[in-house]
Structures are given as structure tokens and as C-alpha cells.
Amino acid sequence: MSEARSEASVGNAATFDTHPGADAGVTPESPLQWSRVQGRVTEEGGAAEQIRVVERPFLGHLVLRGGAITLDEAVRAELGVSLPGKPLGLVLDAEGSRSVQWVSPDEWLVIVPAGEEFELENRLRARLGDAHFAIVNVGGGQTLLELSGEKARELLMKSVTYDVHEHGLPVGKAVGTVFAKTSVVLRRPSEERFELVVRRSFADYCVRWLRDAGREYGLRVESASP
Amino acid sequence: MFHIFCPYCQEYREEEEFHPSGQAHLVRPADPASVSDEEWGDYLFFRDNPRGIHHEMWVHRLGCRKFFNITRDTATYEILETYRMGEQPSITAANAEVRREQGVQTADGGWQTVGAQPENSRLNEETPS
Numbered sequence: 157m158s159e160a161r162s163e164a165s166v167g168n169a170a171t172f173d174t175h176p177g178a179d180a181g182v183t184p185e186s187p188l189q190w191s192r193v194q195g196r197v198t199e200e201g202g203a204a205e206q207i208r209v210v211e212r213p214f215l216g217h218l219v220l221r222g223g224a225i226t227l228d229e230a231v232r233a234e235l236g237v238s239l240p241g242k243p244l245g246l247v248l249d250a251e252g253s254r255s256v257q258w259v260s261p262d263e264w265l266v267i268v269p270a271g272e273e274f275e276l277e278n279r280l281r282a283r284l285g286d287a288h289f290a291i292v293n294v295g296g297g298q299t300l301l302e303l304s305g306e307k308a309r310e311l312l313m314k315s316v317t318y319d320v321h322e323h324g325l326p327v328g329k330a331v332g333t334v335f336a337k338t339s340v341v342l343r344r345p346s347e348e349r350f351e352l353v354v355r356r357s358f359a360d361y362c363v364r365w366l367r368d369a370g371r372e373y374g375l376r377v378e379s380a381s382p
Numbered sequence: 383m384f385h386i387f388c389p390y391c392q393e394y395r396e397e398e399e400f401h402p403s404g405q406a407h408l409v410r411p412a413d414p415a416s417v418s419d420e421e422w423g424d425y426l427f428f429r430d431n432p433r434g435i436h437h438e439m440w441v442h443r444l445g446c447r448k449f450f451n452i453t454r455d456t457a458t459y460e461i462l463e464t465y466r467m468g469e470q471p472s473i474t475a476a477n478a479e480v481r482r483e484q485g486v487q488t489a490d491g492g493w494q495t496v497g498a499q500p501e502n503s504r505l506n507e508e509t510p511s
Contacts, residue, residue: 243392243446260446261390317396331391332445334398339444 164278171281173274174295175214186213187299187359188379196363197377205374207305209366213379215300216273217353218266219259220280222289227264230283231256234276239264246330246343255345257330265341265353267300299359301366304349307373312350314369316342320350336365384459386440389466390448399444405429406437406451433457435475440464 163172176182188211191197197211220227228239237249240258248255254272257265268276277291303311312320318333319325320342330343338361341353354362363377384397411417411425430436436456441449453462453471462473 243390260448263446317398332399332447334396334444 169281171277174293175271184214186211186379187356188363191360191363196367197379199378205376206307207311207370207373207375209375209377210302211379212300212302214270215295216268216270217295217298218273218277219292219294220264220266221262222287226287227289230280233283234279244329244331246328246345248345257343297356298353299356301352301354302349303352308350311370318342384461386461387464388442388445389450389464390446395445399442400440401443403439403441403449406439435478437471
């Protein structure tokens with residue numbers, strides 16, 4: 157990956173690619189690296205348990221701030237999805253791999269597959285031009301855990317103060333709330349799974365909590381890639 | 383435990399997600415250089431401590447992370463209304479009797495706390511001490 161590809165300057169903001177590529181000599185480590193060393197995470201696949209926790213590391217997390225109308229136009233043009241129209245909304249693209257989430261009245265969280273966020277950020281910056289906005293790549297600060305299985309809801313009921321029943325957290329809703337004495341962004345992208353966006357430094361703690369809380373049901377923590 | 387209506391998230395959340403940030407509607411003197419020490423000291427350090435209706439600033443620190451205002455009764459702990467920054471309260475100490483007649487409502491028209499629901503209204507009535 158060349159210098160020109162990994163660094164860019166659009167307008168007066170300097171951006172850089174947080175995925176340096178294989179030839180840069182840096183081995184990326186997922187936030188659950190320590191958990192893996194400690195044997196708390198297994199490779200994907202294996203015996204079916206009642207709850208599956210799958211880590212999705214290295215995704216592109218971007219926080220967009222600014223006016224809803226300006227950002228909506230830009231995001232729709234570059235990503236093909238519109239900003240959620242209501243508070244606590246979560247919108248996914250047709251594939252289901254890119255999402256835009258309402259975080260606060262002037263703040264949205266965009267999650268895209270690994271490596272796409274640098275291009276996306278530059279394209280958004282170019283399109284937004286001189287508008288009043290901010291884009292921050294927060295991918296290094298948080299990670300995403302997927303929770304699925306028939307007992308996943310019961311596990312969450314023990315861990316969060318939020319009402320995770322269908323009427324409290326329907327598909328297409330995402331809330332920031334308390335999870336096991338720490339903060340979490342709890343997302344419901346589809347009927348069969350929940351997503352937890354947790355702080356990178358709390359990832360091991362959250363996994364330990366989930367393993368403990370899920371012991372009675374049987375729980376596996378898997379990582380999609382090392 | 384309070385059950386607080388966040389005016390930005392537009393729903394009720396547990397108190398655990400919030401943090402109080404002191405008295406609301408404090409106005410910084412427009413020209414700090416020209417005010418007297420007493421006025422500046424009042425602005426910086428002195429806060430109201432009423433018995434009854436109080437307007438407070440809270441932050442939804444684990445949700446949308448926005449500041450907003452709560453009108454609360456310090457004697458009964460009743461939350462009378464929550465409203466966004468920049469808005470004015472509809473219930474103040476001057477018109478406190480309004481809530482006695484109309485009940486205790488939030489901006490969305492719902493009931494704010496369990497203690498404020500009609501079937502529990504007896505619990506809210508002041509008892510002679």
C-alpha cells in the first residue's frame with residue numbers, strides 16, 4: 157500500500173488509513189487478542205451452543221456529526237442509505253454489511269466492512285466540502301460483538317438495564333445504555349441477532365461477563381478472523 | 383430510582399444512564415470584566431437550594447450524551463417535566479399549583495414517574511409535618 161493511498165488531505169483535514177496493509181510490517185491485533193491468549197475465544201465454527209458471540213474486529217467505524225439534511229444527502233450519495241429518520245434508528249444497506257445509526261440529534265455512527273472507511277471518509281469529505289460537519293474514525297476505539305441464539309435475549313436481560321423485549325428493542329433500533337456497569341451501544345439489526353458495540357479497552361471485560369452470564373445456557377465466543 | 387424521559391432519545395431510561403449537572407438556566411454575565419466581585423461570585427459559586435420546585439440540568443451520559451433540563455420537586459423527588467436545552471420550563475415555582483390541577487405530565491404528554499401516576503397520587507400529597 158503506497159503512501160499516497162494511505163494518507164490523504166481533503167479540504168483542510170488530514171486523514172489516514174488505519175489499515176496499513178500486509179506489506180507495512182504491522183500485524184493487526186483484535187481488541188480480543190488478550191482474551192484469545194487466555195483461551196476465552198475460539199475460532200469460528202464448532203459445536204452448536206444456545207448462545208453464540210462472534211467478534212467482528214477491524215470494521216470501519218465512523219462518527220459523523222453535523223446537520224441532518226446535509227449529512228443525509230452526502231451519505232445517501234456515497235453509501236446508498238439514508239440517515240435514520242427517527243431517534244434511535246438503525247438503517248442497514250441491502251447487503252446488511254453497512255449501517256448508519258442514530259447516536260444523538262447531531263451524531264451518527266456508520267459501520268462499514270474493514271478497509272472501506274478510509275475511502276468513504278475521503279469521499280464524504282469531498283462531497284461535503286465547506287459544510288459544517290465532522291467525521292471521526294473511531295474504529296480503533298471500539299469493537300463489535302454479535303450475539304445470536306435463542307437465549308441471547310435472556311442473557312441481555314441479565315446484563316443491561318434497557319428493555320430488550322420486542323416492544324422495547326425492535327429490529328432497526330439501536331440504543332446506548334448500561335451493560336454490566338460499562339457503556340454499550342446495543343443494536344438490533346435483524347430478528348435473530350443483537351450487536352454490542354463496546355469500548356476496545358473493555359472488550360475483554362465484556363467477553364468475560366458474557367461468558368459468565370451465559371454459562372447456564374452454554375455460550376461460545378468466536379472470532380471471525382485472528 | 384428515577385425513570386427519566388430523555389427529550390432527545392424520546393423515551394424513558396433508567397437513572398443509571400444519567401448524571402445530574404447542577405442548577406439549570408444560569409446565565410453568564412455578558413461582560414464579565416465589568417461586573418462586581420459579588421455578582422461574579424454569585425454566578426460562579428452560589429446556587430439555589432429550594433424546597434419544592436427546582437430546575438436542574440442533567441446529562442444522558444450513556445445514551446445520546448446530550449444535556450437537558452428537568453423540573454423536579456426536591457421535597458417529593460417527583461420529576462415534573464423534562465425539556466431540551468434552550469427551552470423554558472412550563473412548570474415553575476410561581477405556577478406550581480398548575481401541576482396539582484392538571485397532574486404531572488411530560489413534554490410528550492405521558493406520566494413522568496411511577497409516583498406521579500394517578501393511582502399513586504395519594505403518595506404525592508404533602509403530609510403535615
